[in-house]
Amino acid sequence: MTIIKGIGVSPGVAIAPAFVYIDDSGIIPQYHISAEDVQSEMARFHEASLLAKKEIEALRDRAKKEAGEEQAAIFDAHIMMLDDPVLLEQIELSLKEKQFNVEAAVLSFESEMVNKLSSSQDPLKQEKVSDIHDVVRRLLGHLLKKERISLSDIQTEIILIAKDLLPSEMVMMSRSMVRGIVTETGSRTSHAAILARAFEIPAVLGVGPGFVQQVKQGQAVYVDGDSGTVVIEPDDSIIRSEKAARAARLKQEKENKELRDIPAHTKDGTGIMLLANIGMPEEVTNAIEYGAEGIGLFRSEFFFLGGHIPGEEEQYNAYAQVARSMNGKPVTIRTLDIGGDKVLPELGVMGEKNPLLGWRAIRFCLEKTDLFITQLRAILRASDQGKVNIMFPMISTIDELIRAQALLDKAKEECISQGYKIDEDIETGIMIEVPSAAICSDVLSRSCDFFSIGTNDLSQYTLAVDRGNQKVAYLNNPFDIAVLRLISMTIKSSKKANIGVSLCGEMAADPASAVLLVGLGLRSLSMSASAIPAVKRALMSITMEEASSLAQQALSMNTASQVTALLNSRLNL
Numbered sequence: 001m002t003i004i005k006g007i008g009v010s011p012g013v014a015i016a017p018a019f020v021y022i023d024d025s026g027i028i029p030q031y032h033i034s035a036e037d038v039q040s041e042m043a044r045f046h047e048a049s050l051l052a053k054k055e056i057e058a059l060r061d062r063a064k065k066e067a068g069e070e071q072a073a074i075f076d077a078h079i080m081m082l083d084d085p086v087l088l089e090q091i092e093l094s095l096k097e098k099q100f101n102v103e104a105a106v107l108s109f110e111s112e113m114v115n116k117l118s119s120s121q122d123p124l125k126q127e128k129v130s131d132i133h134d135v136v137r138r139l140l141g142h143l144l145k146k147e148r149i150s151l152s153d154i155q156t157e158i159i160l161i162a163k164d165l166l167p168s169e170m171v172m173m174s175r176s177m178v179r180g181i182v183t184e185t186g187s188r189t190s191h192a193a194i195l196a197r198a199f200e201i202p203a204v205l206g207v208g209p210g211f212v213q214q215v216k217q218g219q220a221v222y223v224d225g226d227s228g229t230v231v232i233e234p235d236d237s238i239i240r241s242e243k244a245a246r247a248a249r250l251k252q253e254k255e256n257k258e259l260r261d262i263p264a265h266t267k268d269g270t271g272i273m274l275l276a277n278i279g280m281p282e283e284v285t286n287a288i289e290y291g292a293e294g295i296g297l298f299r300s301e302f303f304f305l306g307g308h309i310p311g312e313e314e315q316y317n318a319y320a321q322v323a324r325s326m327n328g329k330p331v332t333i334r335t336l337d338i339g340g341d342k343v344l345p346e347l348g349v350m351g352e353k354n355p356l357l358g359w360r361a362i363r364f365c366l367e368k369t370d371l372f373i374t375q376l377r378a379i380l381r382a383s384d385q386g387k388v389n390i391m392f393p394m395i396s397t398i399d400e401l402i403r404a405q406a407l408l409d410k411a412k413e414e415c416i417s418q419g420y421k422i423d424e425d426i427e428t429g430i431m432i433e434v435p436s437a438a439i440c441s442d443v444l445s446r447s448c449d450f451f452s453i454g455t456n457d458l459s460q461y462t463l464a465v466d467r468g469n470q471k472v473a474y475l476n477n478p479f480d481i482a483v484l485r486l487i488s489m490t491i492k493s494s495k496k497a498n499i500g501v502s503l504c505g506e507m508a509a510d511p512a513s514a515v516l517l518v519g520l521g522l523r524s525l526s527m528s529a530s531a532i533p534a535v536k537r538a539l540m541s542i543t544m545e546e547a548s549s550l551a552q553q554a555l556s557m558n559t560a561s562q563v564t565a566l567l568n569s570r571l572n573l
């Protein structure tokens with residue numbers, strides 16, 4: 001038995017066999033062949049292509065059953081690619097002319113196609129890039145006789161072990177089979193953590209380098225997402241405690257359901273809106289189950305990371321479904337926040353030296369205006385199906401906000417002239433997640449309808465600390481006095497301008513922080529749906545006066561640890 005400590009980021013416990021995920025598809029041998037070898041290399045290609053086709057057909061059938069025709073069509077397109085005579089011709093030509101092995105020919109075909117498609121302005125063509133990557137990885141897997149590791153193909157219950165997990169990998173993995181997650185890197189506010197909480201999968205991140213080598217494929221692993229403990233080959237006592245913890249959790253879930261229909265309020269009756277953060281449209285069911293009074297943050301980008309770029313109709317259907325499901329309660333859809341760790345190679349968002357300071361979110365959308373207008377149109381059309389708000393991420397300057405609004409006006413005009421019914425006065429807000437936006441929140445407040453404070457990024461940028469890097473996770477604390485001052489400043493600006501203000505960073509999901517935030521003046525908080533009951537209980541245990549006095553004291557502290565000590569001494573949560 002080996003015990004390892006990391007950062008518990010998603011509560012719950014689980015035991016299952018390890019699935020060690022190492023994506024080593026980058027090492028592809030390339031070597032010269034002679035003219036006589038061309039035939040046999042071509043035969044290898046045919047064999048790999050046949051095997052890949054069989055594999056894709058099986059995936060297509062599964063997708064049809066589990067996800068519907070639309071998802072299955074992706075695999076039909078992959079089969080068509082393999083059947084395309086142009087592919088065969090190109091491979092044969094490349095083998096004959098360049099006299100390199102077939103793996104090299106496949107790679108050169110891939111890079112040619114990707115270059116051609118990525119430079120196109122047509123989003124449909126750009127979408128094809130990820131399909132090409134997928135088909136090529138599959139072909140190479142068979143050529144190299146390697147078992148293709150795909151997180152969407154997992155068919156038995158496992159604990160997923162990886163160095164790191166990209167948001168796209170989290171979105172595509174076979175969620176019902178993943179009982180727990182352990183990664184070497186990451187922290188509480190990294191996107192893998194946010195998604196693990198959304199999917200309610202116990203997770204421990206940041207266990208440090210070397211862990212994937214330490215665990216063998218299939219070895220039993222215990223994950224405790226509350227305490228941040230991971231155990232390889234747990235003994236009987238741990239297996240028993242896992243069973244007890246599961247039973248306690250079921251009891252807690254039952255109690256949470258009883259709280260569902262009581263609107264959140266402080267002990268002395270001040271109402272507080274508790275909203276849910278969602279990443280995928282289907283999470284709306286969970287939001288309703290936990291009693292969310294609306295969707296405070298729909299991270300629309302996760303919907304783009306599922307293997308293809310959704311077009312206007314697909315986006316409209318998703319947004320409209322969420323709006324309808326919430327039945328008139330507010331749904332705030334954040335426009336594409338791609339970049340940083342949310343790479344999207346299909347759209348050229350990757351490979352920057354400093355991705356967190358780079359071409360992200362609104363900066364990307366203001367350049368890719370076709371894609372942005374498509375999304376704005378889809379959101380506007382969905383505004384006819386419920387109470388929908390639009391939110392722009394990562395606004396750093398007023399100019400960006402003005403440019404985004406001009407594009408929104410253009411999208412509105414298009415929709416109206418095409419006869420779509422839309423909410424012409426749709427509320428438009430911005431994320432306050434860059435220090436410049438918080439500092440200039442008085443200026444920004446005059447040009448939008450609401451603010452949503454994103455403390456995950458606000459802490460990251462204020463303290464100059466990569467939110468996904470466990471080595472510096474100790475610094476990334478929203479209780480840091482600089483972050484608290486920016487939060488307070490933003491709330492004051494919004495009150496002065498009489499616009500809405502909410503907070504949707506992970507901080508809102510922590511009961512003690514929620515009390516502090518209400519004390520600072522917030523009356524709306526948005527969080528992972530499963531956090532709502534505990535936050536509600538905390539708010540119901542305190543009066544407004546107590547919360548305000550706590551907040552004033554917190555603002556007069558010097559360090560994050562003093563704020564933590566203050567909350568621990570005054571709150572019994």
Ligand code: PEP
Nearest residue numbers: 433454455456457504505
């Ligand atoms: C934030 O930065 O606090 C936020 C809510 O956005 P995301 O976590 O998606 O960056």
Ligand code: MG
Nearest residue numbers: 433454456457
């Ligand atoms: Mg953010």
